[in-house]
Amino acid sequence: MRVTVWNEFRHEKSNPIVAGIYPAGIHGAIASGLVENGILGVTTATLDEPEQGLSTERLAETDVLLWWGHRHHDEVSDALAAAVCERVNAGMGLIVLHSGHFSKVFKRLMGTPCTLRWRAQGELERLWVVDPAHPVAAGLPPFFELEREEMYGEPFEVPPPDELVFLSWFKGGEAFRSGCGYRRGRGRIFYFRPGHETFPTYNDATIRKVIANAVRWAAPAVMEAEPFQNRRIMPPLEPI
Amino acid sequence: MRVTVWNEFRHEKSNPIVAGIYPAGIHGAIASGLVENGILGVTTATLDEPEQGLSTERLAETDVLLWWGHRHHDEVSDALAAAVCERVNAGMGLIVLHSGHFSKVFKRLMGTPCTLRWRAQGELERLWVVDPAHPVAAGLPPFFELEREEMYGEPFEVPPPDELVFLSWFKGGEAFRSGCGYRRGRGRIFYFRPGHETFPTYNDATIRKVIANAVRWAAPAVMEAEPFQNRRIMPPLEPI
Amino acid sequence: MRVTVWNEFRHEKSNPIVAGIYPAGIHGAIASGLVENGILGVTTATLDEPEQGLSTERLAETDVLLWWGHRHHDEVSDALAAAVCERVNAGMGLIVLHSGHFSKVFKRLMGTPCTLRWRAQGELERLWVVDPAHPVAAGLPPFFELEREEMYGEPFEVPPPDELVFLSWFKGGEAFRSGCGYRRGRGRIFYFRPGHETFPTYNDATIRKVIANAVRWAAPAVMEAEPFQNRRIMPPLEPI
Amino acid sequence: MRVTVWNEFRHEKSNPIVAGIYPAGIHGAIASGLVENGILGVTTATLDEPEQGLSTERLAETDVLLWWGHRHHDEVSDALAAAVCERVNAGMGLIVLHSGHFSKVFKRLMGTPCTLRWRAQGELERLWVVDPAHPVAAGLPPFFELEREEMYGEPFEVPPPDELVFLSWFKGGEAFRSGCGYRRGRGRIFYFRPGHETFPTYNDATIRKVIANAVRWAAPAVMEAEPFQNRRIMPPLEPI
Numbered sequence: 001m002r003v004t005v006w007n008e009f010r011h012e013k014s015n016p017i018v019a020g021i022y023p024a025g026i027h028g029a030i031a032s033g034l035v036e037n038g039i040l041g042v043t044t045a046t047l048d049e050p051e052q053g054l055s056t057e058r059l060a061e062t063d064v065l066l067w068w069g070h071r072h073h074d075e076v077s078d079a080l081a082a083a084v085c086e087r088v089n090a091g092m093g094l095i096v097l098h099s100g101h102f103s104k105v106f107k108r109l110m111g112t113p114c115t116l117r118w119r120a121q122g123e124l125e126r127l128w129v130v131d132p133a134h135p136v137a138a139g140l141p142p143f144f145e146l147e148r149e150e151m152y153g154e155p156f157e158v159p160p161p162d163e164l165v166f167l168s169w170f171k172g173g174e175a176f177r178s179g180c181g182y183r184r185g186r187g188r189i190f191y192f193r194p195g196h197e198t199f200p201t202y203n204d205a206t207i208r209k210v211i212a213n214a215v216r217w218a219a220p221a222v223m224e225a226e227p228f229q230n231r232r233i234m235p236p237l238e239p240i
Numbered sequence: 241m242r243v244t245v246w247n248e249f250r251h252e253k254s255n256p257i258v259a260g261i262y263p264a265g266i267h268g269a270i271a272s273g274l275v276e277n278g279i280l281g282v283t284t285a286t287l288d289e290p291e292q293g294l295s296t297e298r299l300a301e302t303d304v305l306l307w308w309g310h311r312h313h314d315e316v317s318d319a320l321a322a323a324v325c326e327r328v329n330a331g332m333g334l335i336v337l338h339s340g341h342f343s344k345v346f347k348r349l350m351g352t353p354c355t356l357r358w359r360a361q362g363e364l365e366r367l368w369v370v371d372p373a374h375p376v377a378a379g380l381p382p383f384f385e386l387e388r389e390e391m392y393g394e395p396f397e398v399p400p401p402d403e404l405v406f407l408s409w410f411k412g413g414e415a416f417r418s419g420c421g422y423r424r425g426r427g428r429i430f431y432f433r434p435g436h437e438t439f440p441t442y443n444d445a446t447i448r449k450v451i452a453n454a455v456r457w458a459a460p461a462v463m464e465a466e467p468f469q470n471r472r473i474m475p476p477l478e479p480i
Numbered sequence: 481m482r483v484t485v486w487n488e489f490r491h492e493k494s495n496p497i498v499a500g501i502y503p504a505g506i507h508g509a510i511a512s513g514l515v516e517n518g519i520l521g522v523t524t525a526t527l528d529e530p531e532q533g534l535s536t537e538r539l540a541e542t543d544v545l546l547w548w549g550h551r552h553h554d555e556v557s558d559a560l561a562a563a564v565c566e567r568v569n570a571g572m573g574l575i576v577l578h579s580g581h582f583s584k585v586f587k588r589l590m591g592t593p594c595t596l597r598w599r600a601q602g603e604l605e606r607l608w609v610v611d612p613a614h615p616v617a618a619g620l621p622p623f624f625e626l627e628r629e630e631m632y633g634e635p636f637e638v639p640p641p642d643e644l645v646f647l648s649w650f651k652g653g654e655a656f657r658s659g660c661g662y663r664r665g666r667g668r669i670f671y672f673r674p675g676h677e678t679f680p681t682y683n684d685a686t687i688r689k690v691i692a693n694a695v696r697w698a699a700p701a702v703m704e705a706e707p708f709q710n711r712r713i714m715p716p717l718e719p720i
Numbered sequence: 721m722r723v724t725v726w727n728e729f730r731h732e733k734s735n736p737i738v739a740g741i742y743p744a745g746i747h748g749a750i751a752s753g754l755v756e757n758g759i760l761g762v763t764t765a766t767l768d769e770p771e772q773g774l775s776t777e778r779l780a781e782t783d784v785l786l787w788w789g790h791r792h793h794d795e796v797s798d799a800l801a802a803a804v805c806e807r808v809n810a811g812m813g814l815i816v817l818h819s820g821h822f823s824k825v826f827k828r829l830m831g832t833p834c835t836l837r838w839r840a841q842g843e844l845e846r847l848w849v850v851d852p853a854h855p856v857a858a859g860l861p862p863f864f865e866l867e868r869e870e871m872y873g874e875p876f877e878v879p880p881p882d883e884l885v886f887l888s889w890f891k892g893g894e895a896f897r898s899g900c901g902y903r904r905g906r907g908r909i910f911y912f913r914p915g916h917e918t919f920p921t922y923n924d925a926t927i928r929k930v931i932a933n934a935v936r937w938a939a940p941a942v943m944e945a946e947p948f949q950n951r952r953i954m955p956p957l958e959p960i
Contacts, residue, residue: 089593089637091853102710109591112665113569113708123720126957128394128415133811133906133941142395151716154368154407155382157569157665157708160642162882167394167407167415171958172716175368175407175415185592185637186853221853228593228637230582236631236652237846238891240603329833329877331613342950351829352905353809353948363960366717373571373666373701391956397809397905397948400882402642411718412956425832425877426613461613468833468877470822476871476892477606478651480843608874608895622875634848634887635862647874647887647895655848655887655895 004062008069009046011197033208064093089185093218098195117153124171125149135217150196190214244302248309249286251437273448304333329425333458338435357393364411365389375457384446390436430454484542488549489526491677513688544573569665573698578675597633604651605629615697624686630676670694724782728789729766731917753928784813809905813938818915837873844891845869855937870916910934
C-alpha cells in the first residue's frame with residue numbers, strides 16, 4: 001500500500017503556534033502516526049511543491065490519499081481536484097480530515113455544499129463510537145476525548161453517509177456526525193472531523209489509531225486501469 | 241387516517257409525580273398533542289384494557305400506531321407483538337417512543353438487541369436537526385431543547401437507520417441518534433427518543449409537533465390486504 | 481408547484497423518426513403526461529432558447545426540474561450546470577431521465593462517473609417494482625413493460641441509491657437499477673431510466689404516471705433562501 | 721476463523737436427484753468449495769444431528785455460519801433460532817443461502833416477511849455485479865451464469881440492504897436483488913440467492929468463490945463476550 005499525506009502546509013509557516021505543535025508539519029505528524037500504527041509506504045505532499053505536490057505520476061502511485069486543507073482550498077487547481085476525484089472513483093482510498101470538508105476534492109465527490117457550523121474556541125470534544133464493529137473503530141474504547149478542539153455542528157451538508165462510525169459531543173452544546181464512510185465508484189472515502197491546526201490533535205495516540213484504521217479500510221479492493229466510459233454491448237447476450 | 245396511541249399506562253397509576261404531569265395519562269397527552277397539530281381520528285389504547293388494548297379489529301382499523309412502554313414490555317403477549325409487526329409490514333405506520341426502544345414490537349422489527357446506555361437524572365437534552373428537509377423535521381428550528389430528560393447514549397443497537405433526522409446532545413456528555421426512520425415491508429417506523437415519564441416532555445409544543453410530523457410521514461401509502469407469502473409464478477413471462 | 485421540463489430538443493429537429501414520435505418534442509410529451517396526471521404549473525425549456533432555457537429567474541421559479549439530454553451535454557454551460565446543482569441543494573426537486581445520466585448536472589450531483597453499458601436495438605424492457613410502498617410506485621402494478629427500449633446495464637457508476645424503487649429486466653440479458661432516489665441538501669433527485677428518443681416511451685401511460693409520481697415525491701419540503709455557508713456560532717450555547 | 725456450514729440435509733436423503741448432485745450433501749459441497757478457496761477451519765452441521773447440529777458450545781465456537789434450509793424451517797427450534805440470532809448480533813458472520821431466505825433465523829434478523837416470487841423450472845440465471853469493488857465481488861467477472869436455476873422474483877420483502885452486490889437476470893423475465901449485505905449488531909449478514917437443490921449450483925467454481933468471499937467479508941471484527949443489555953451510566957461524565 002502506498003499512502004500519500006497531502007497538506008496545505010501554510011499555517012505551519014505563518015503561525016508560530018501551529019509550527020510549535022507540528023514542527024514537521026501537520027502532514028509530518030499524520031505520517032508519523034501512520035508509521036507508528038504499522039502502515040508502510042507513507043510519503044507526504046504539500047501545496048507549495050511542484051504540481052501542488054501531486055503530479056500525475058504521484059497520484060497514479062497513490063493507493064490511499066489523506067487530505068488536510070483549510071484556508072487555501074481555492075488555490076488547488078481545478079485540474080488537480082478533478083484528477084484526485086477521478087482516481088478515487090478508479091479505486092483510490094481518500095481520507096478527508098477536518099477542514100478538508102470544504103476542499104474542492106470533497107465537495108466534488110459529495111455533490112453537496114459540505115457546509116457546517118463552527119466555533120474555534122478550544123473546547124472539549126468527546127467522540128462516541130456508534131458502530132463498534134466497523135473496521136475504522138477497531139481497538140477503540142466506547143468514547144475518546146480531545147481536550148481542546150474546534151467545534152463543528154449540524155447540519156453537515158453531505159449526502160447521508162453509507163456508514164456512520166462516530167458522533168461527536170462538544171462541551172459548547174453541539175453534536176456532529178464525525179466519522180462518515182462513503183463508497184464511490186471503486187473507491188472509499190472516510191471523513192474524520194477532528195484536527196484544527198492550533199490544537200495537537202494529530203499527536204494524539206487514539207486519533208492516530210483511527211486514521212490508520214481508516215487508511216486500512218480505504219485500501220483499494222480493485223483499481224480501474226481504464227477511464228470510466230459508457231460501453232456499447234453488442235451483440236446482445238440473448239436473442240432480442 | 242386512524243391513529244391509535246398505545247400506552248403501558250402503569251407509571252401514571254403508581255407514581256404520583258407521573259400522574260401529576262400526565263393527569264390524562266401519557267397516551268392522553270400524546271393524543272392531545274396530535275389533535276392540537278391537526279391530526280384527526282386519534283384514539284388511545286392501554287395495556288390493562290381487554291386484549292391489551294389492541295384487539296384484532298382495533299389493529300385492523302389502525303393506520304398509524306404510537307407505542308409507549310417501559311417497565312412491562314414482557315407483559316405484552318407474544319401474539320400481540322407478532323400481530324403488530326405483521327400489520328407494520330402490511331403498511332401501518334409505527335411511531336416508537338422513548339423506552340419503547342426495548343418493547344417486543346420494536347426489537348422484533350429491528351432484529352437487533354436495541355440496547356443503549358441511560359441515566360435518568362433529569363439533564364438538559366438538546367436535539368439537533370441533521371436533515372432539515374425531512375418531513376419529520378417540518379417547521380422545526382435548527383435545534384430544540386428539553387430542560388430535563390433521561391439520557392440515552394450510544395451505541396444504540398439498532399440497524400443503520402434508513403433516514404436519520406435528529407441527534408441529541410446531553411449535558412452529561414453523551415450524543416445519540418434520536419430520530420431514526422426505517423422502511424419495513426409496506427410500513428414506515430420512526431423511533432423518537434425523548435419521553436421519560438417523570439418529565440413533562442409530551443406537554444412540550446415542539447415535541448408534539450415532531451410526533452405529529454412523524455405520524456403524517458408514517459401514514460400508509462398502501463396496505464396489503466393479504467398476508468405475505470411466497471408466490472409461485474407460472475407460466476413464465478418469457479419462454480425459458 | 482412550479483414544474484419545468486428541460487429538454488435538449490435536438491433529436492426532434494434532426495431525426496424525422498423522433499419528430500414523428502414526439503411532434504411536440506420530448507419535453508412536450510413529458511409535460512402532457514404530467515398535466516394528464518394532475519400536475520399543475522408545468523412549463524418547458526430547451527437548450528436552444530435564450531440562456532439555454534434556464535435563466536436565473538426561471539430557475540428561481542422552478543420547484544421541480546425534469547432533465548432530458550443526450551448528445552449535447554457538453555453544450556450546457558458550466559455556469560448553468562452549477563446553478564442547477566445549487567438549486568437542487570437548496571431544495572428543488574430534480575428528475576433525471578434516461579440519457580440524462582451523463583449530463584453535467586447529474587454527474588456533478590453524484591460525484592461519480594455515472595457511466596453504464598448500453599445497446600440501442602429496441603428490445604423489451606420490463607420494470608419490476610422492488611418497493612411497492614414508495615411514493616414513486618404509487619398505483620403501479622408489480623411490473624410494467626416497454627416493448628422497445630434501449631438497454632442500460634450494470635455497473636451503473638452512481639452512489640448507492642438512498643432509495644431503490646425499480647429494477648429493469650432486458651430481453652437481451654441485462655438487469656439494471658432503473659429507479660434511484662437520492663437526498664442531497666434540501667433537495668431530492670430521482671433517476672428514472674427509460675426514454676430513448678427513437679421509442680415512444682414518454683407517450684406510455686404507465687411511464688407518465690411514474691414521472692408524475694416522481695415529481696410529487698421530489699416537491700420541495702423547504703427551500704433555502706440563502707446560499708449555504710459555514711457559519712460561526714458564538715457565543716457557545718453552553719459554557720466551555 | 722472457524723466456519724460452520726449448516727444444512728437441513730433432507731432433500732439429499734429423500735430425493736435421488738439431489739443425492740446424485742450432492743453425494744456429500746449440500747453442506748459437503750459448500751464446505752469443499754470453501755476449502756478449495758483457501759478457507760480453513762470449515763466443519764458442517766445438519767438438522768438431524770443432536771441439538772439440531774448446533775449445540776451451545778458449537779455455536780460459541782463458530783465465527784461464520786452458513787445456512788441452507790428449505791422445507792423444514794419450522795422444525796428448527798425457536799430456541800436455536802434465537803441463539804443463532806443472538807450470536808450474529810454478538811459478532812458472528814452469517815451467510816444465508818437461497819431458500820434460507822425463509823428460515824426462522826433470517827426472518828428474525830430482518831424483521832420482515834422475507835417472501836418473494838419463485839418458479840423452479842430450471843432456467844438460465846445471470847448474475848450481474850453492481851458493486852465491483854465490494855469484497856464479496858473480489859475476482860469476479862462483470863457477470864456470471866447458472867445454466868439452470870430456480871427463479872426468485874421481486875418484491876423481495878427484506879429491509880433495504882446496507883450493501884447491494886448482485887442483481888440476477890432470469891430467462892423467464894424477472895430481475896432480483898441477489899446479493900444483499902446487512903450490518904446487524906456486531907455481525908454481518910450476507911444473503912446470496914442461488915442454490916436450488918436439484919441443480920448443481922454449489923459445484924460451480926464461481927459460486928464457490930462468491931461464498932468464500934462472503935465468508936471472509938463476514939468474519940467477525942469484534943465479538944461481544946457479554947449479552948447486550950441496557951447499561952446505567954453513573955456518575956455523568958460532565959456535571960449536570
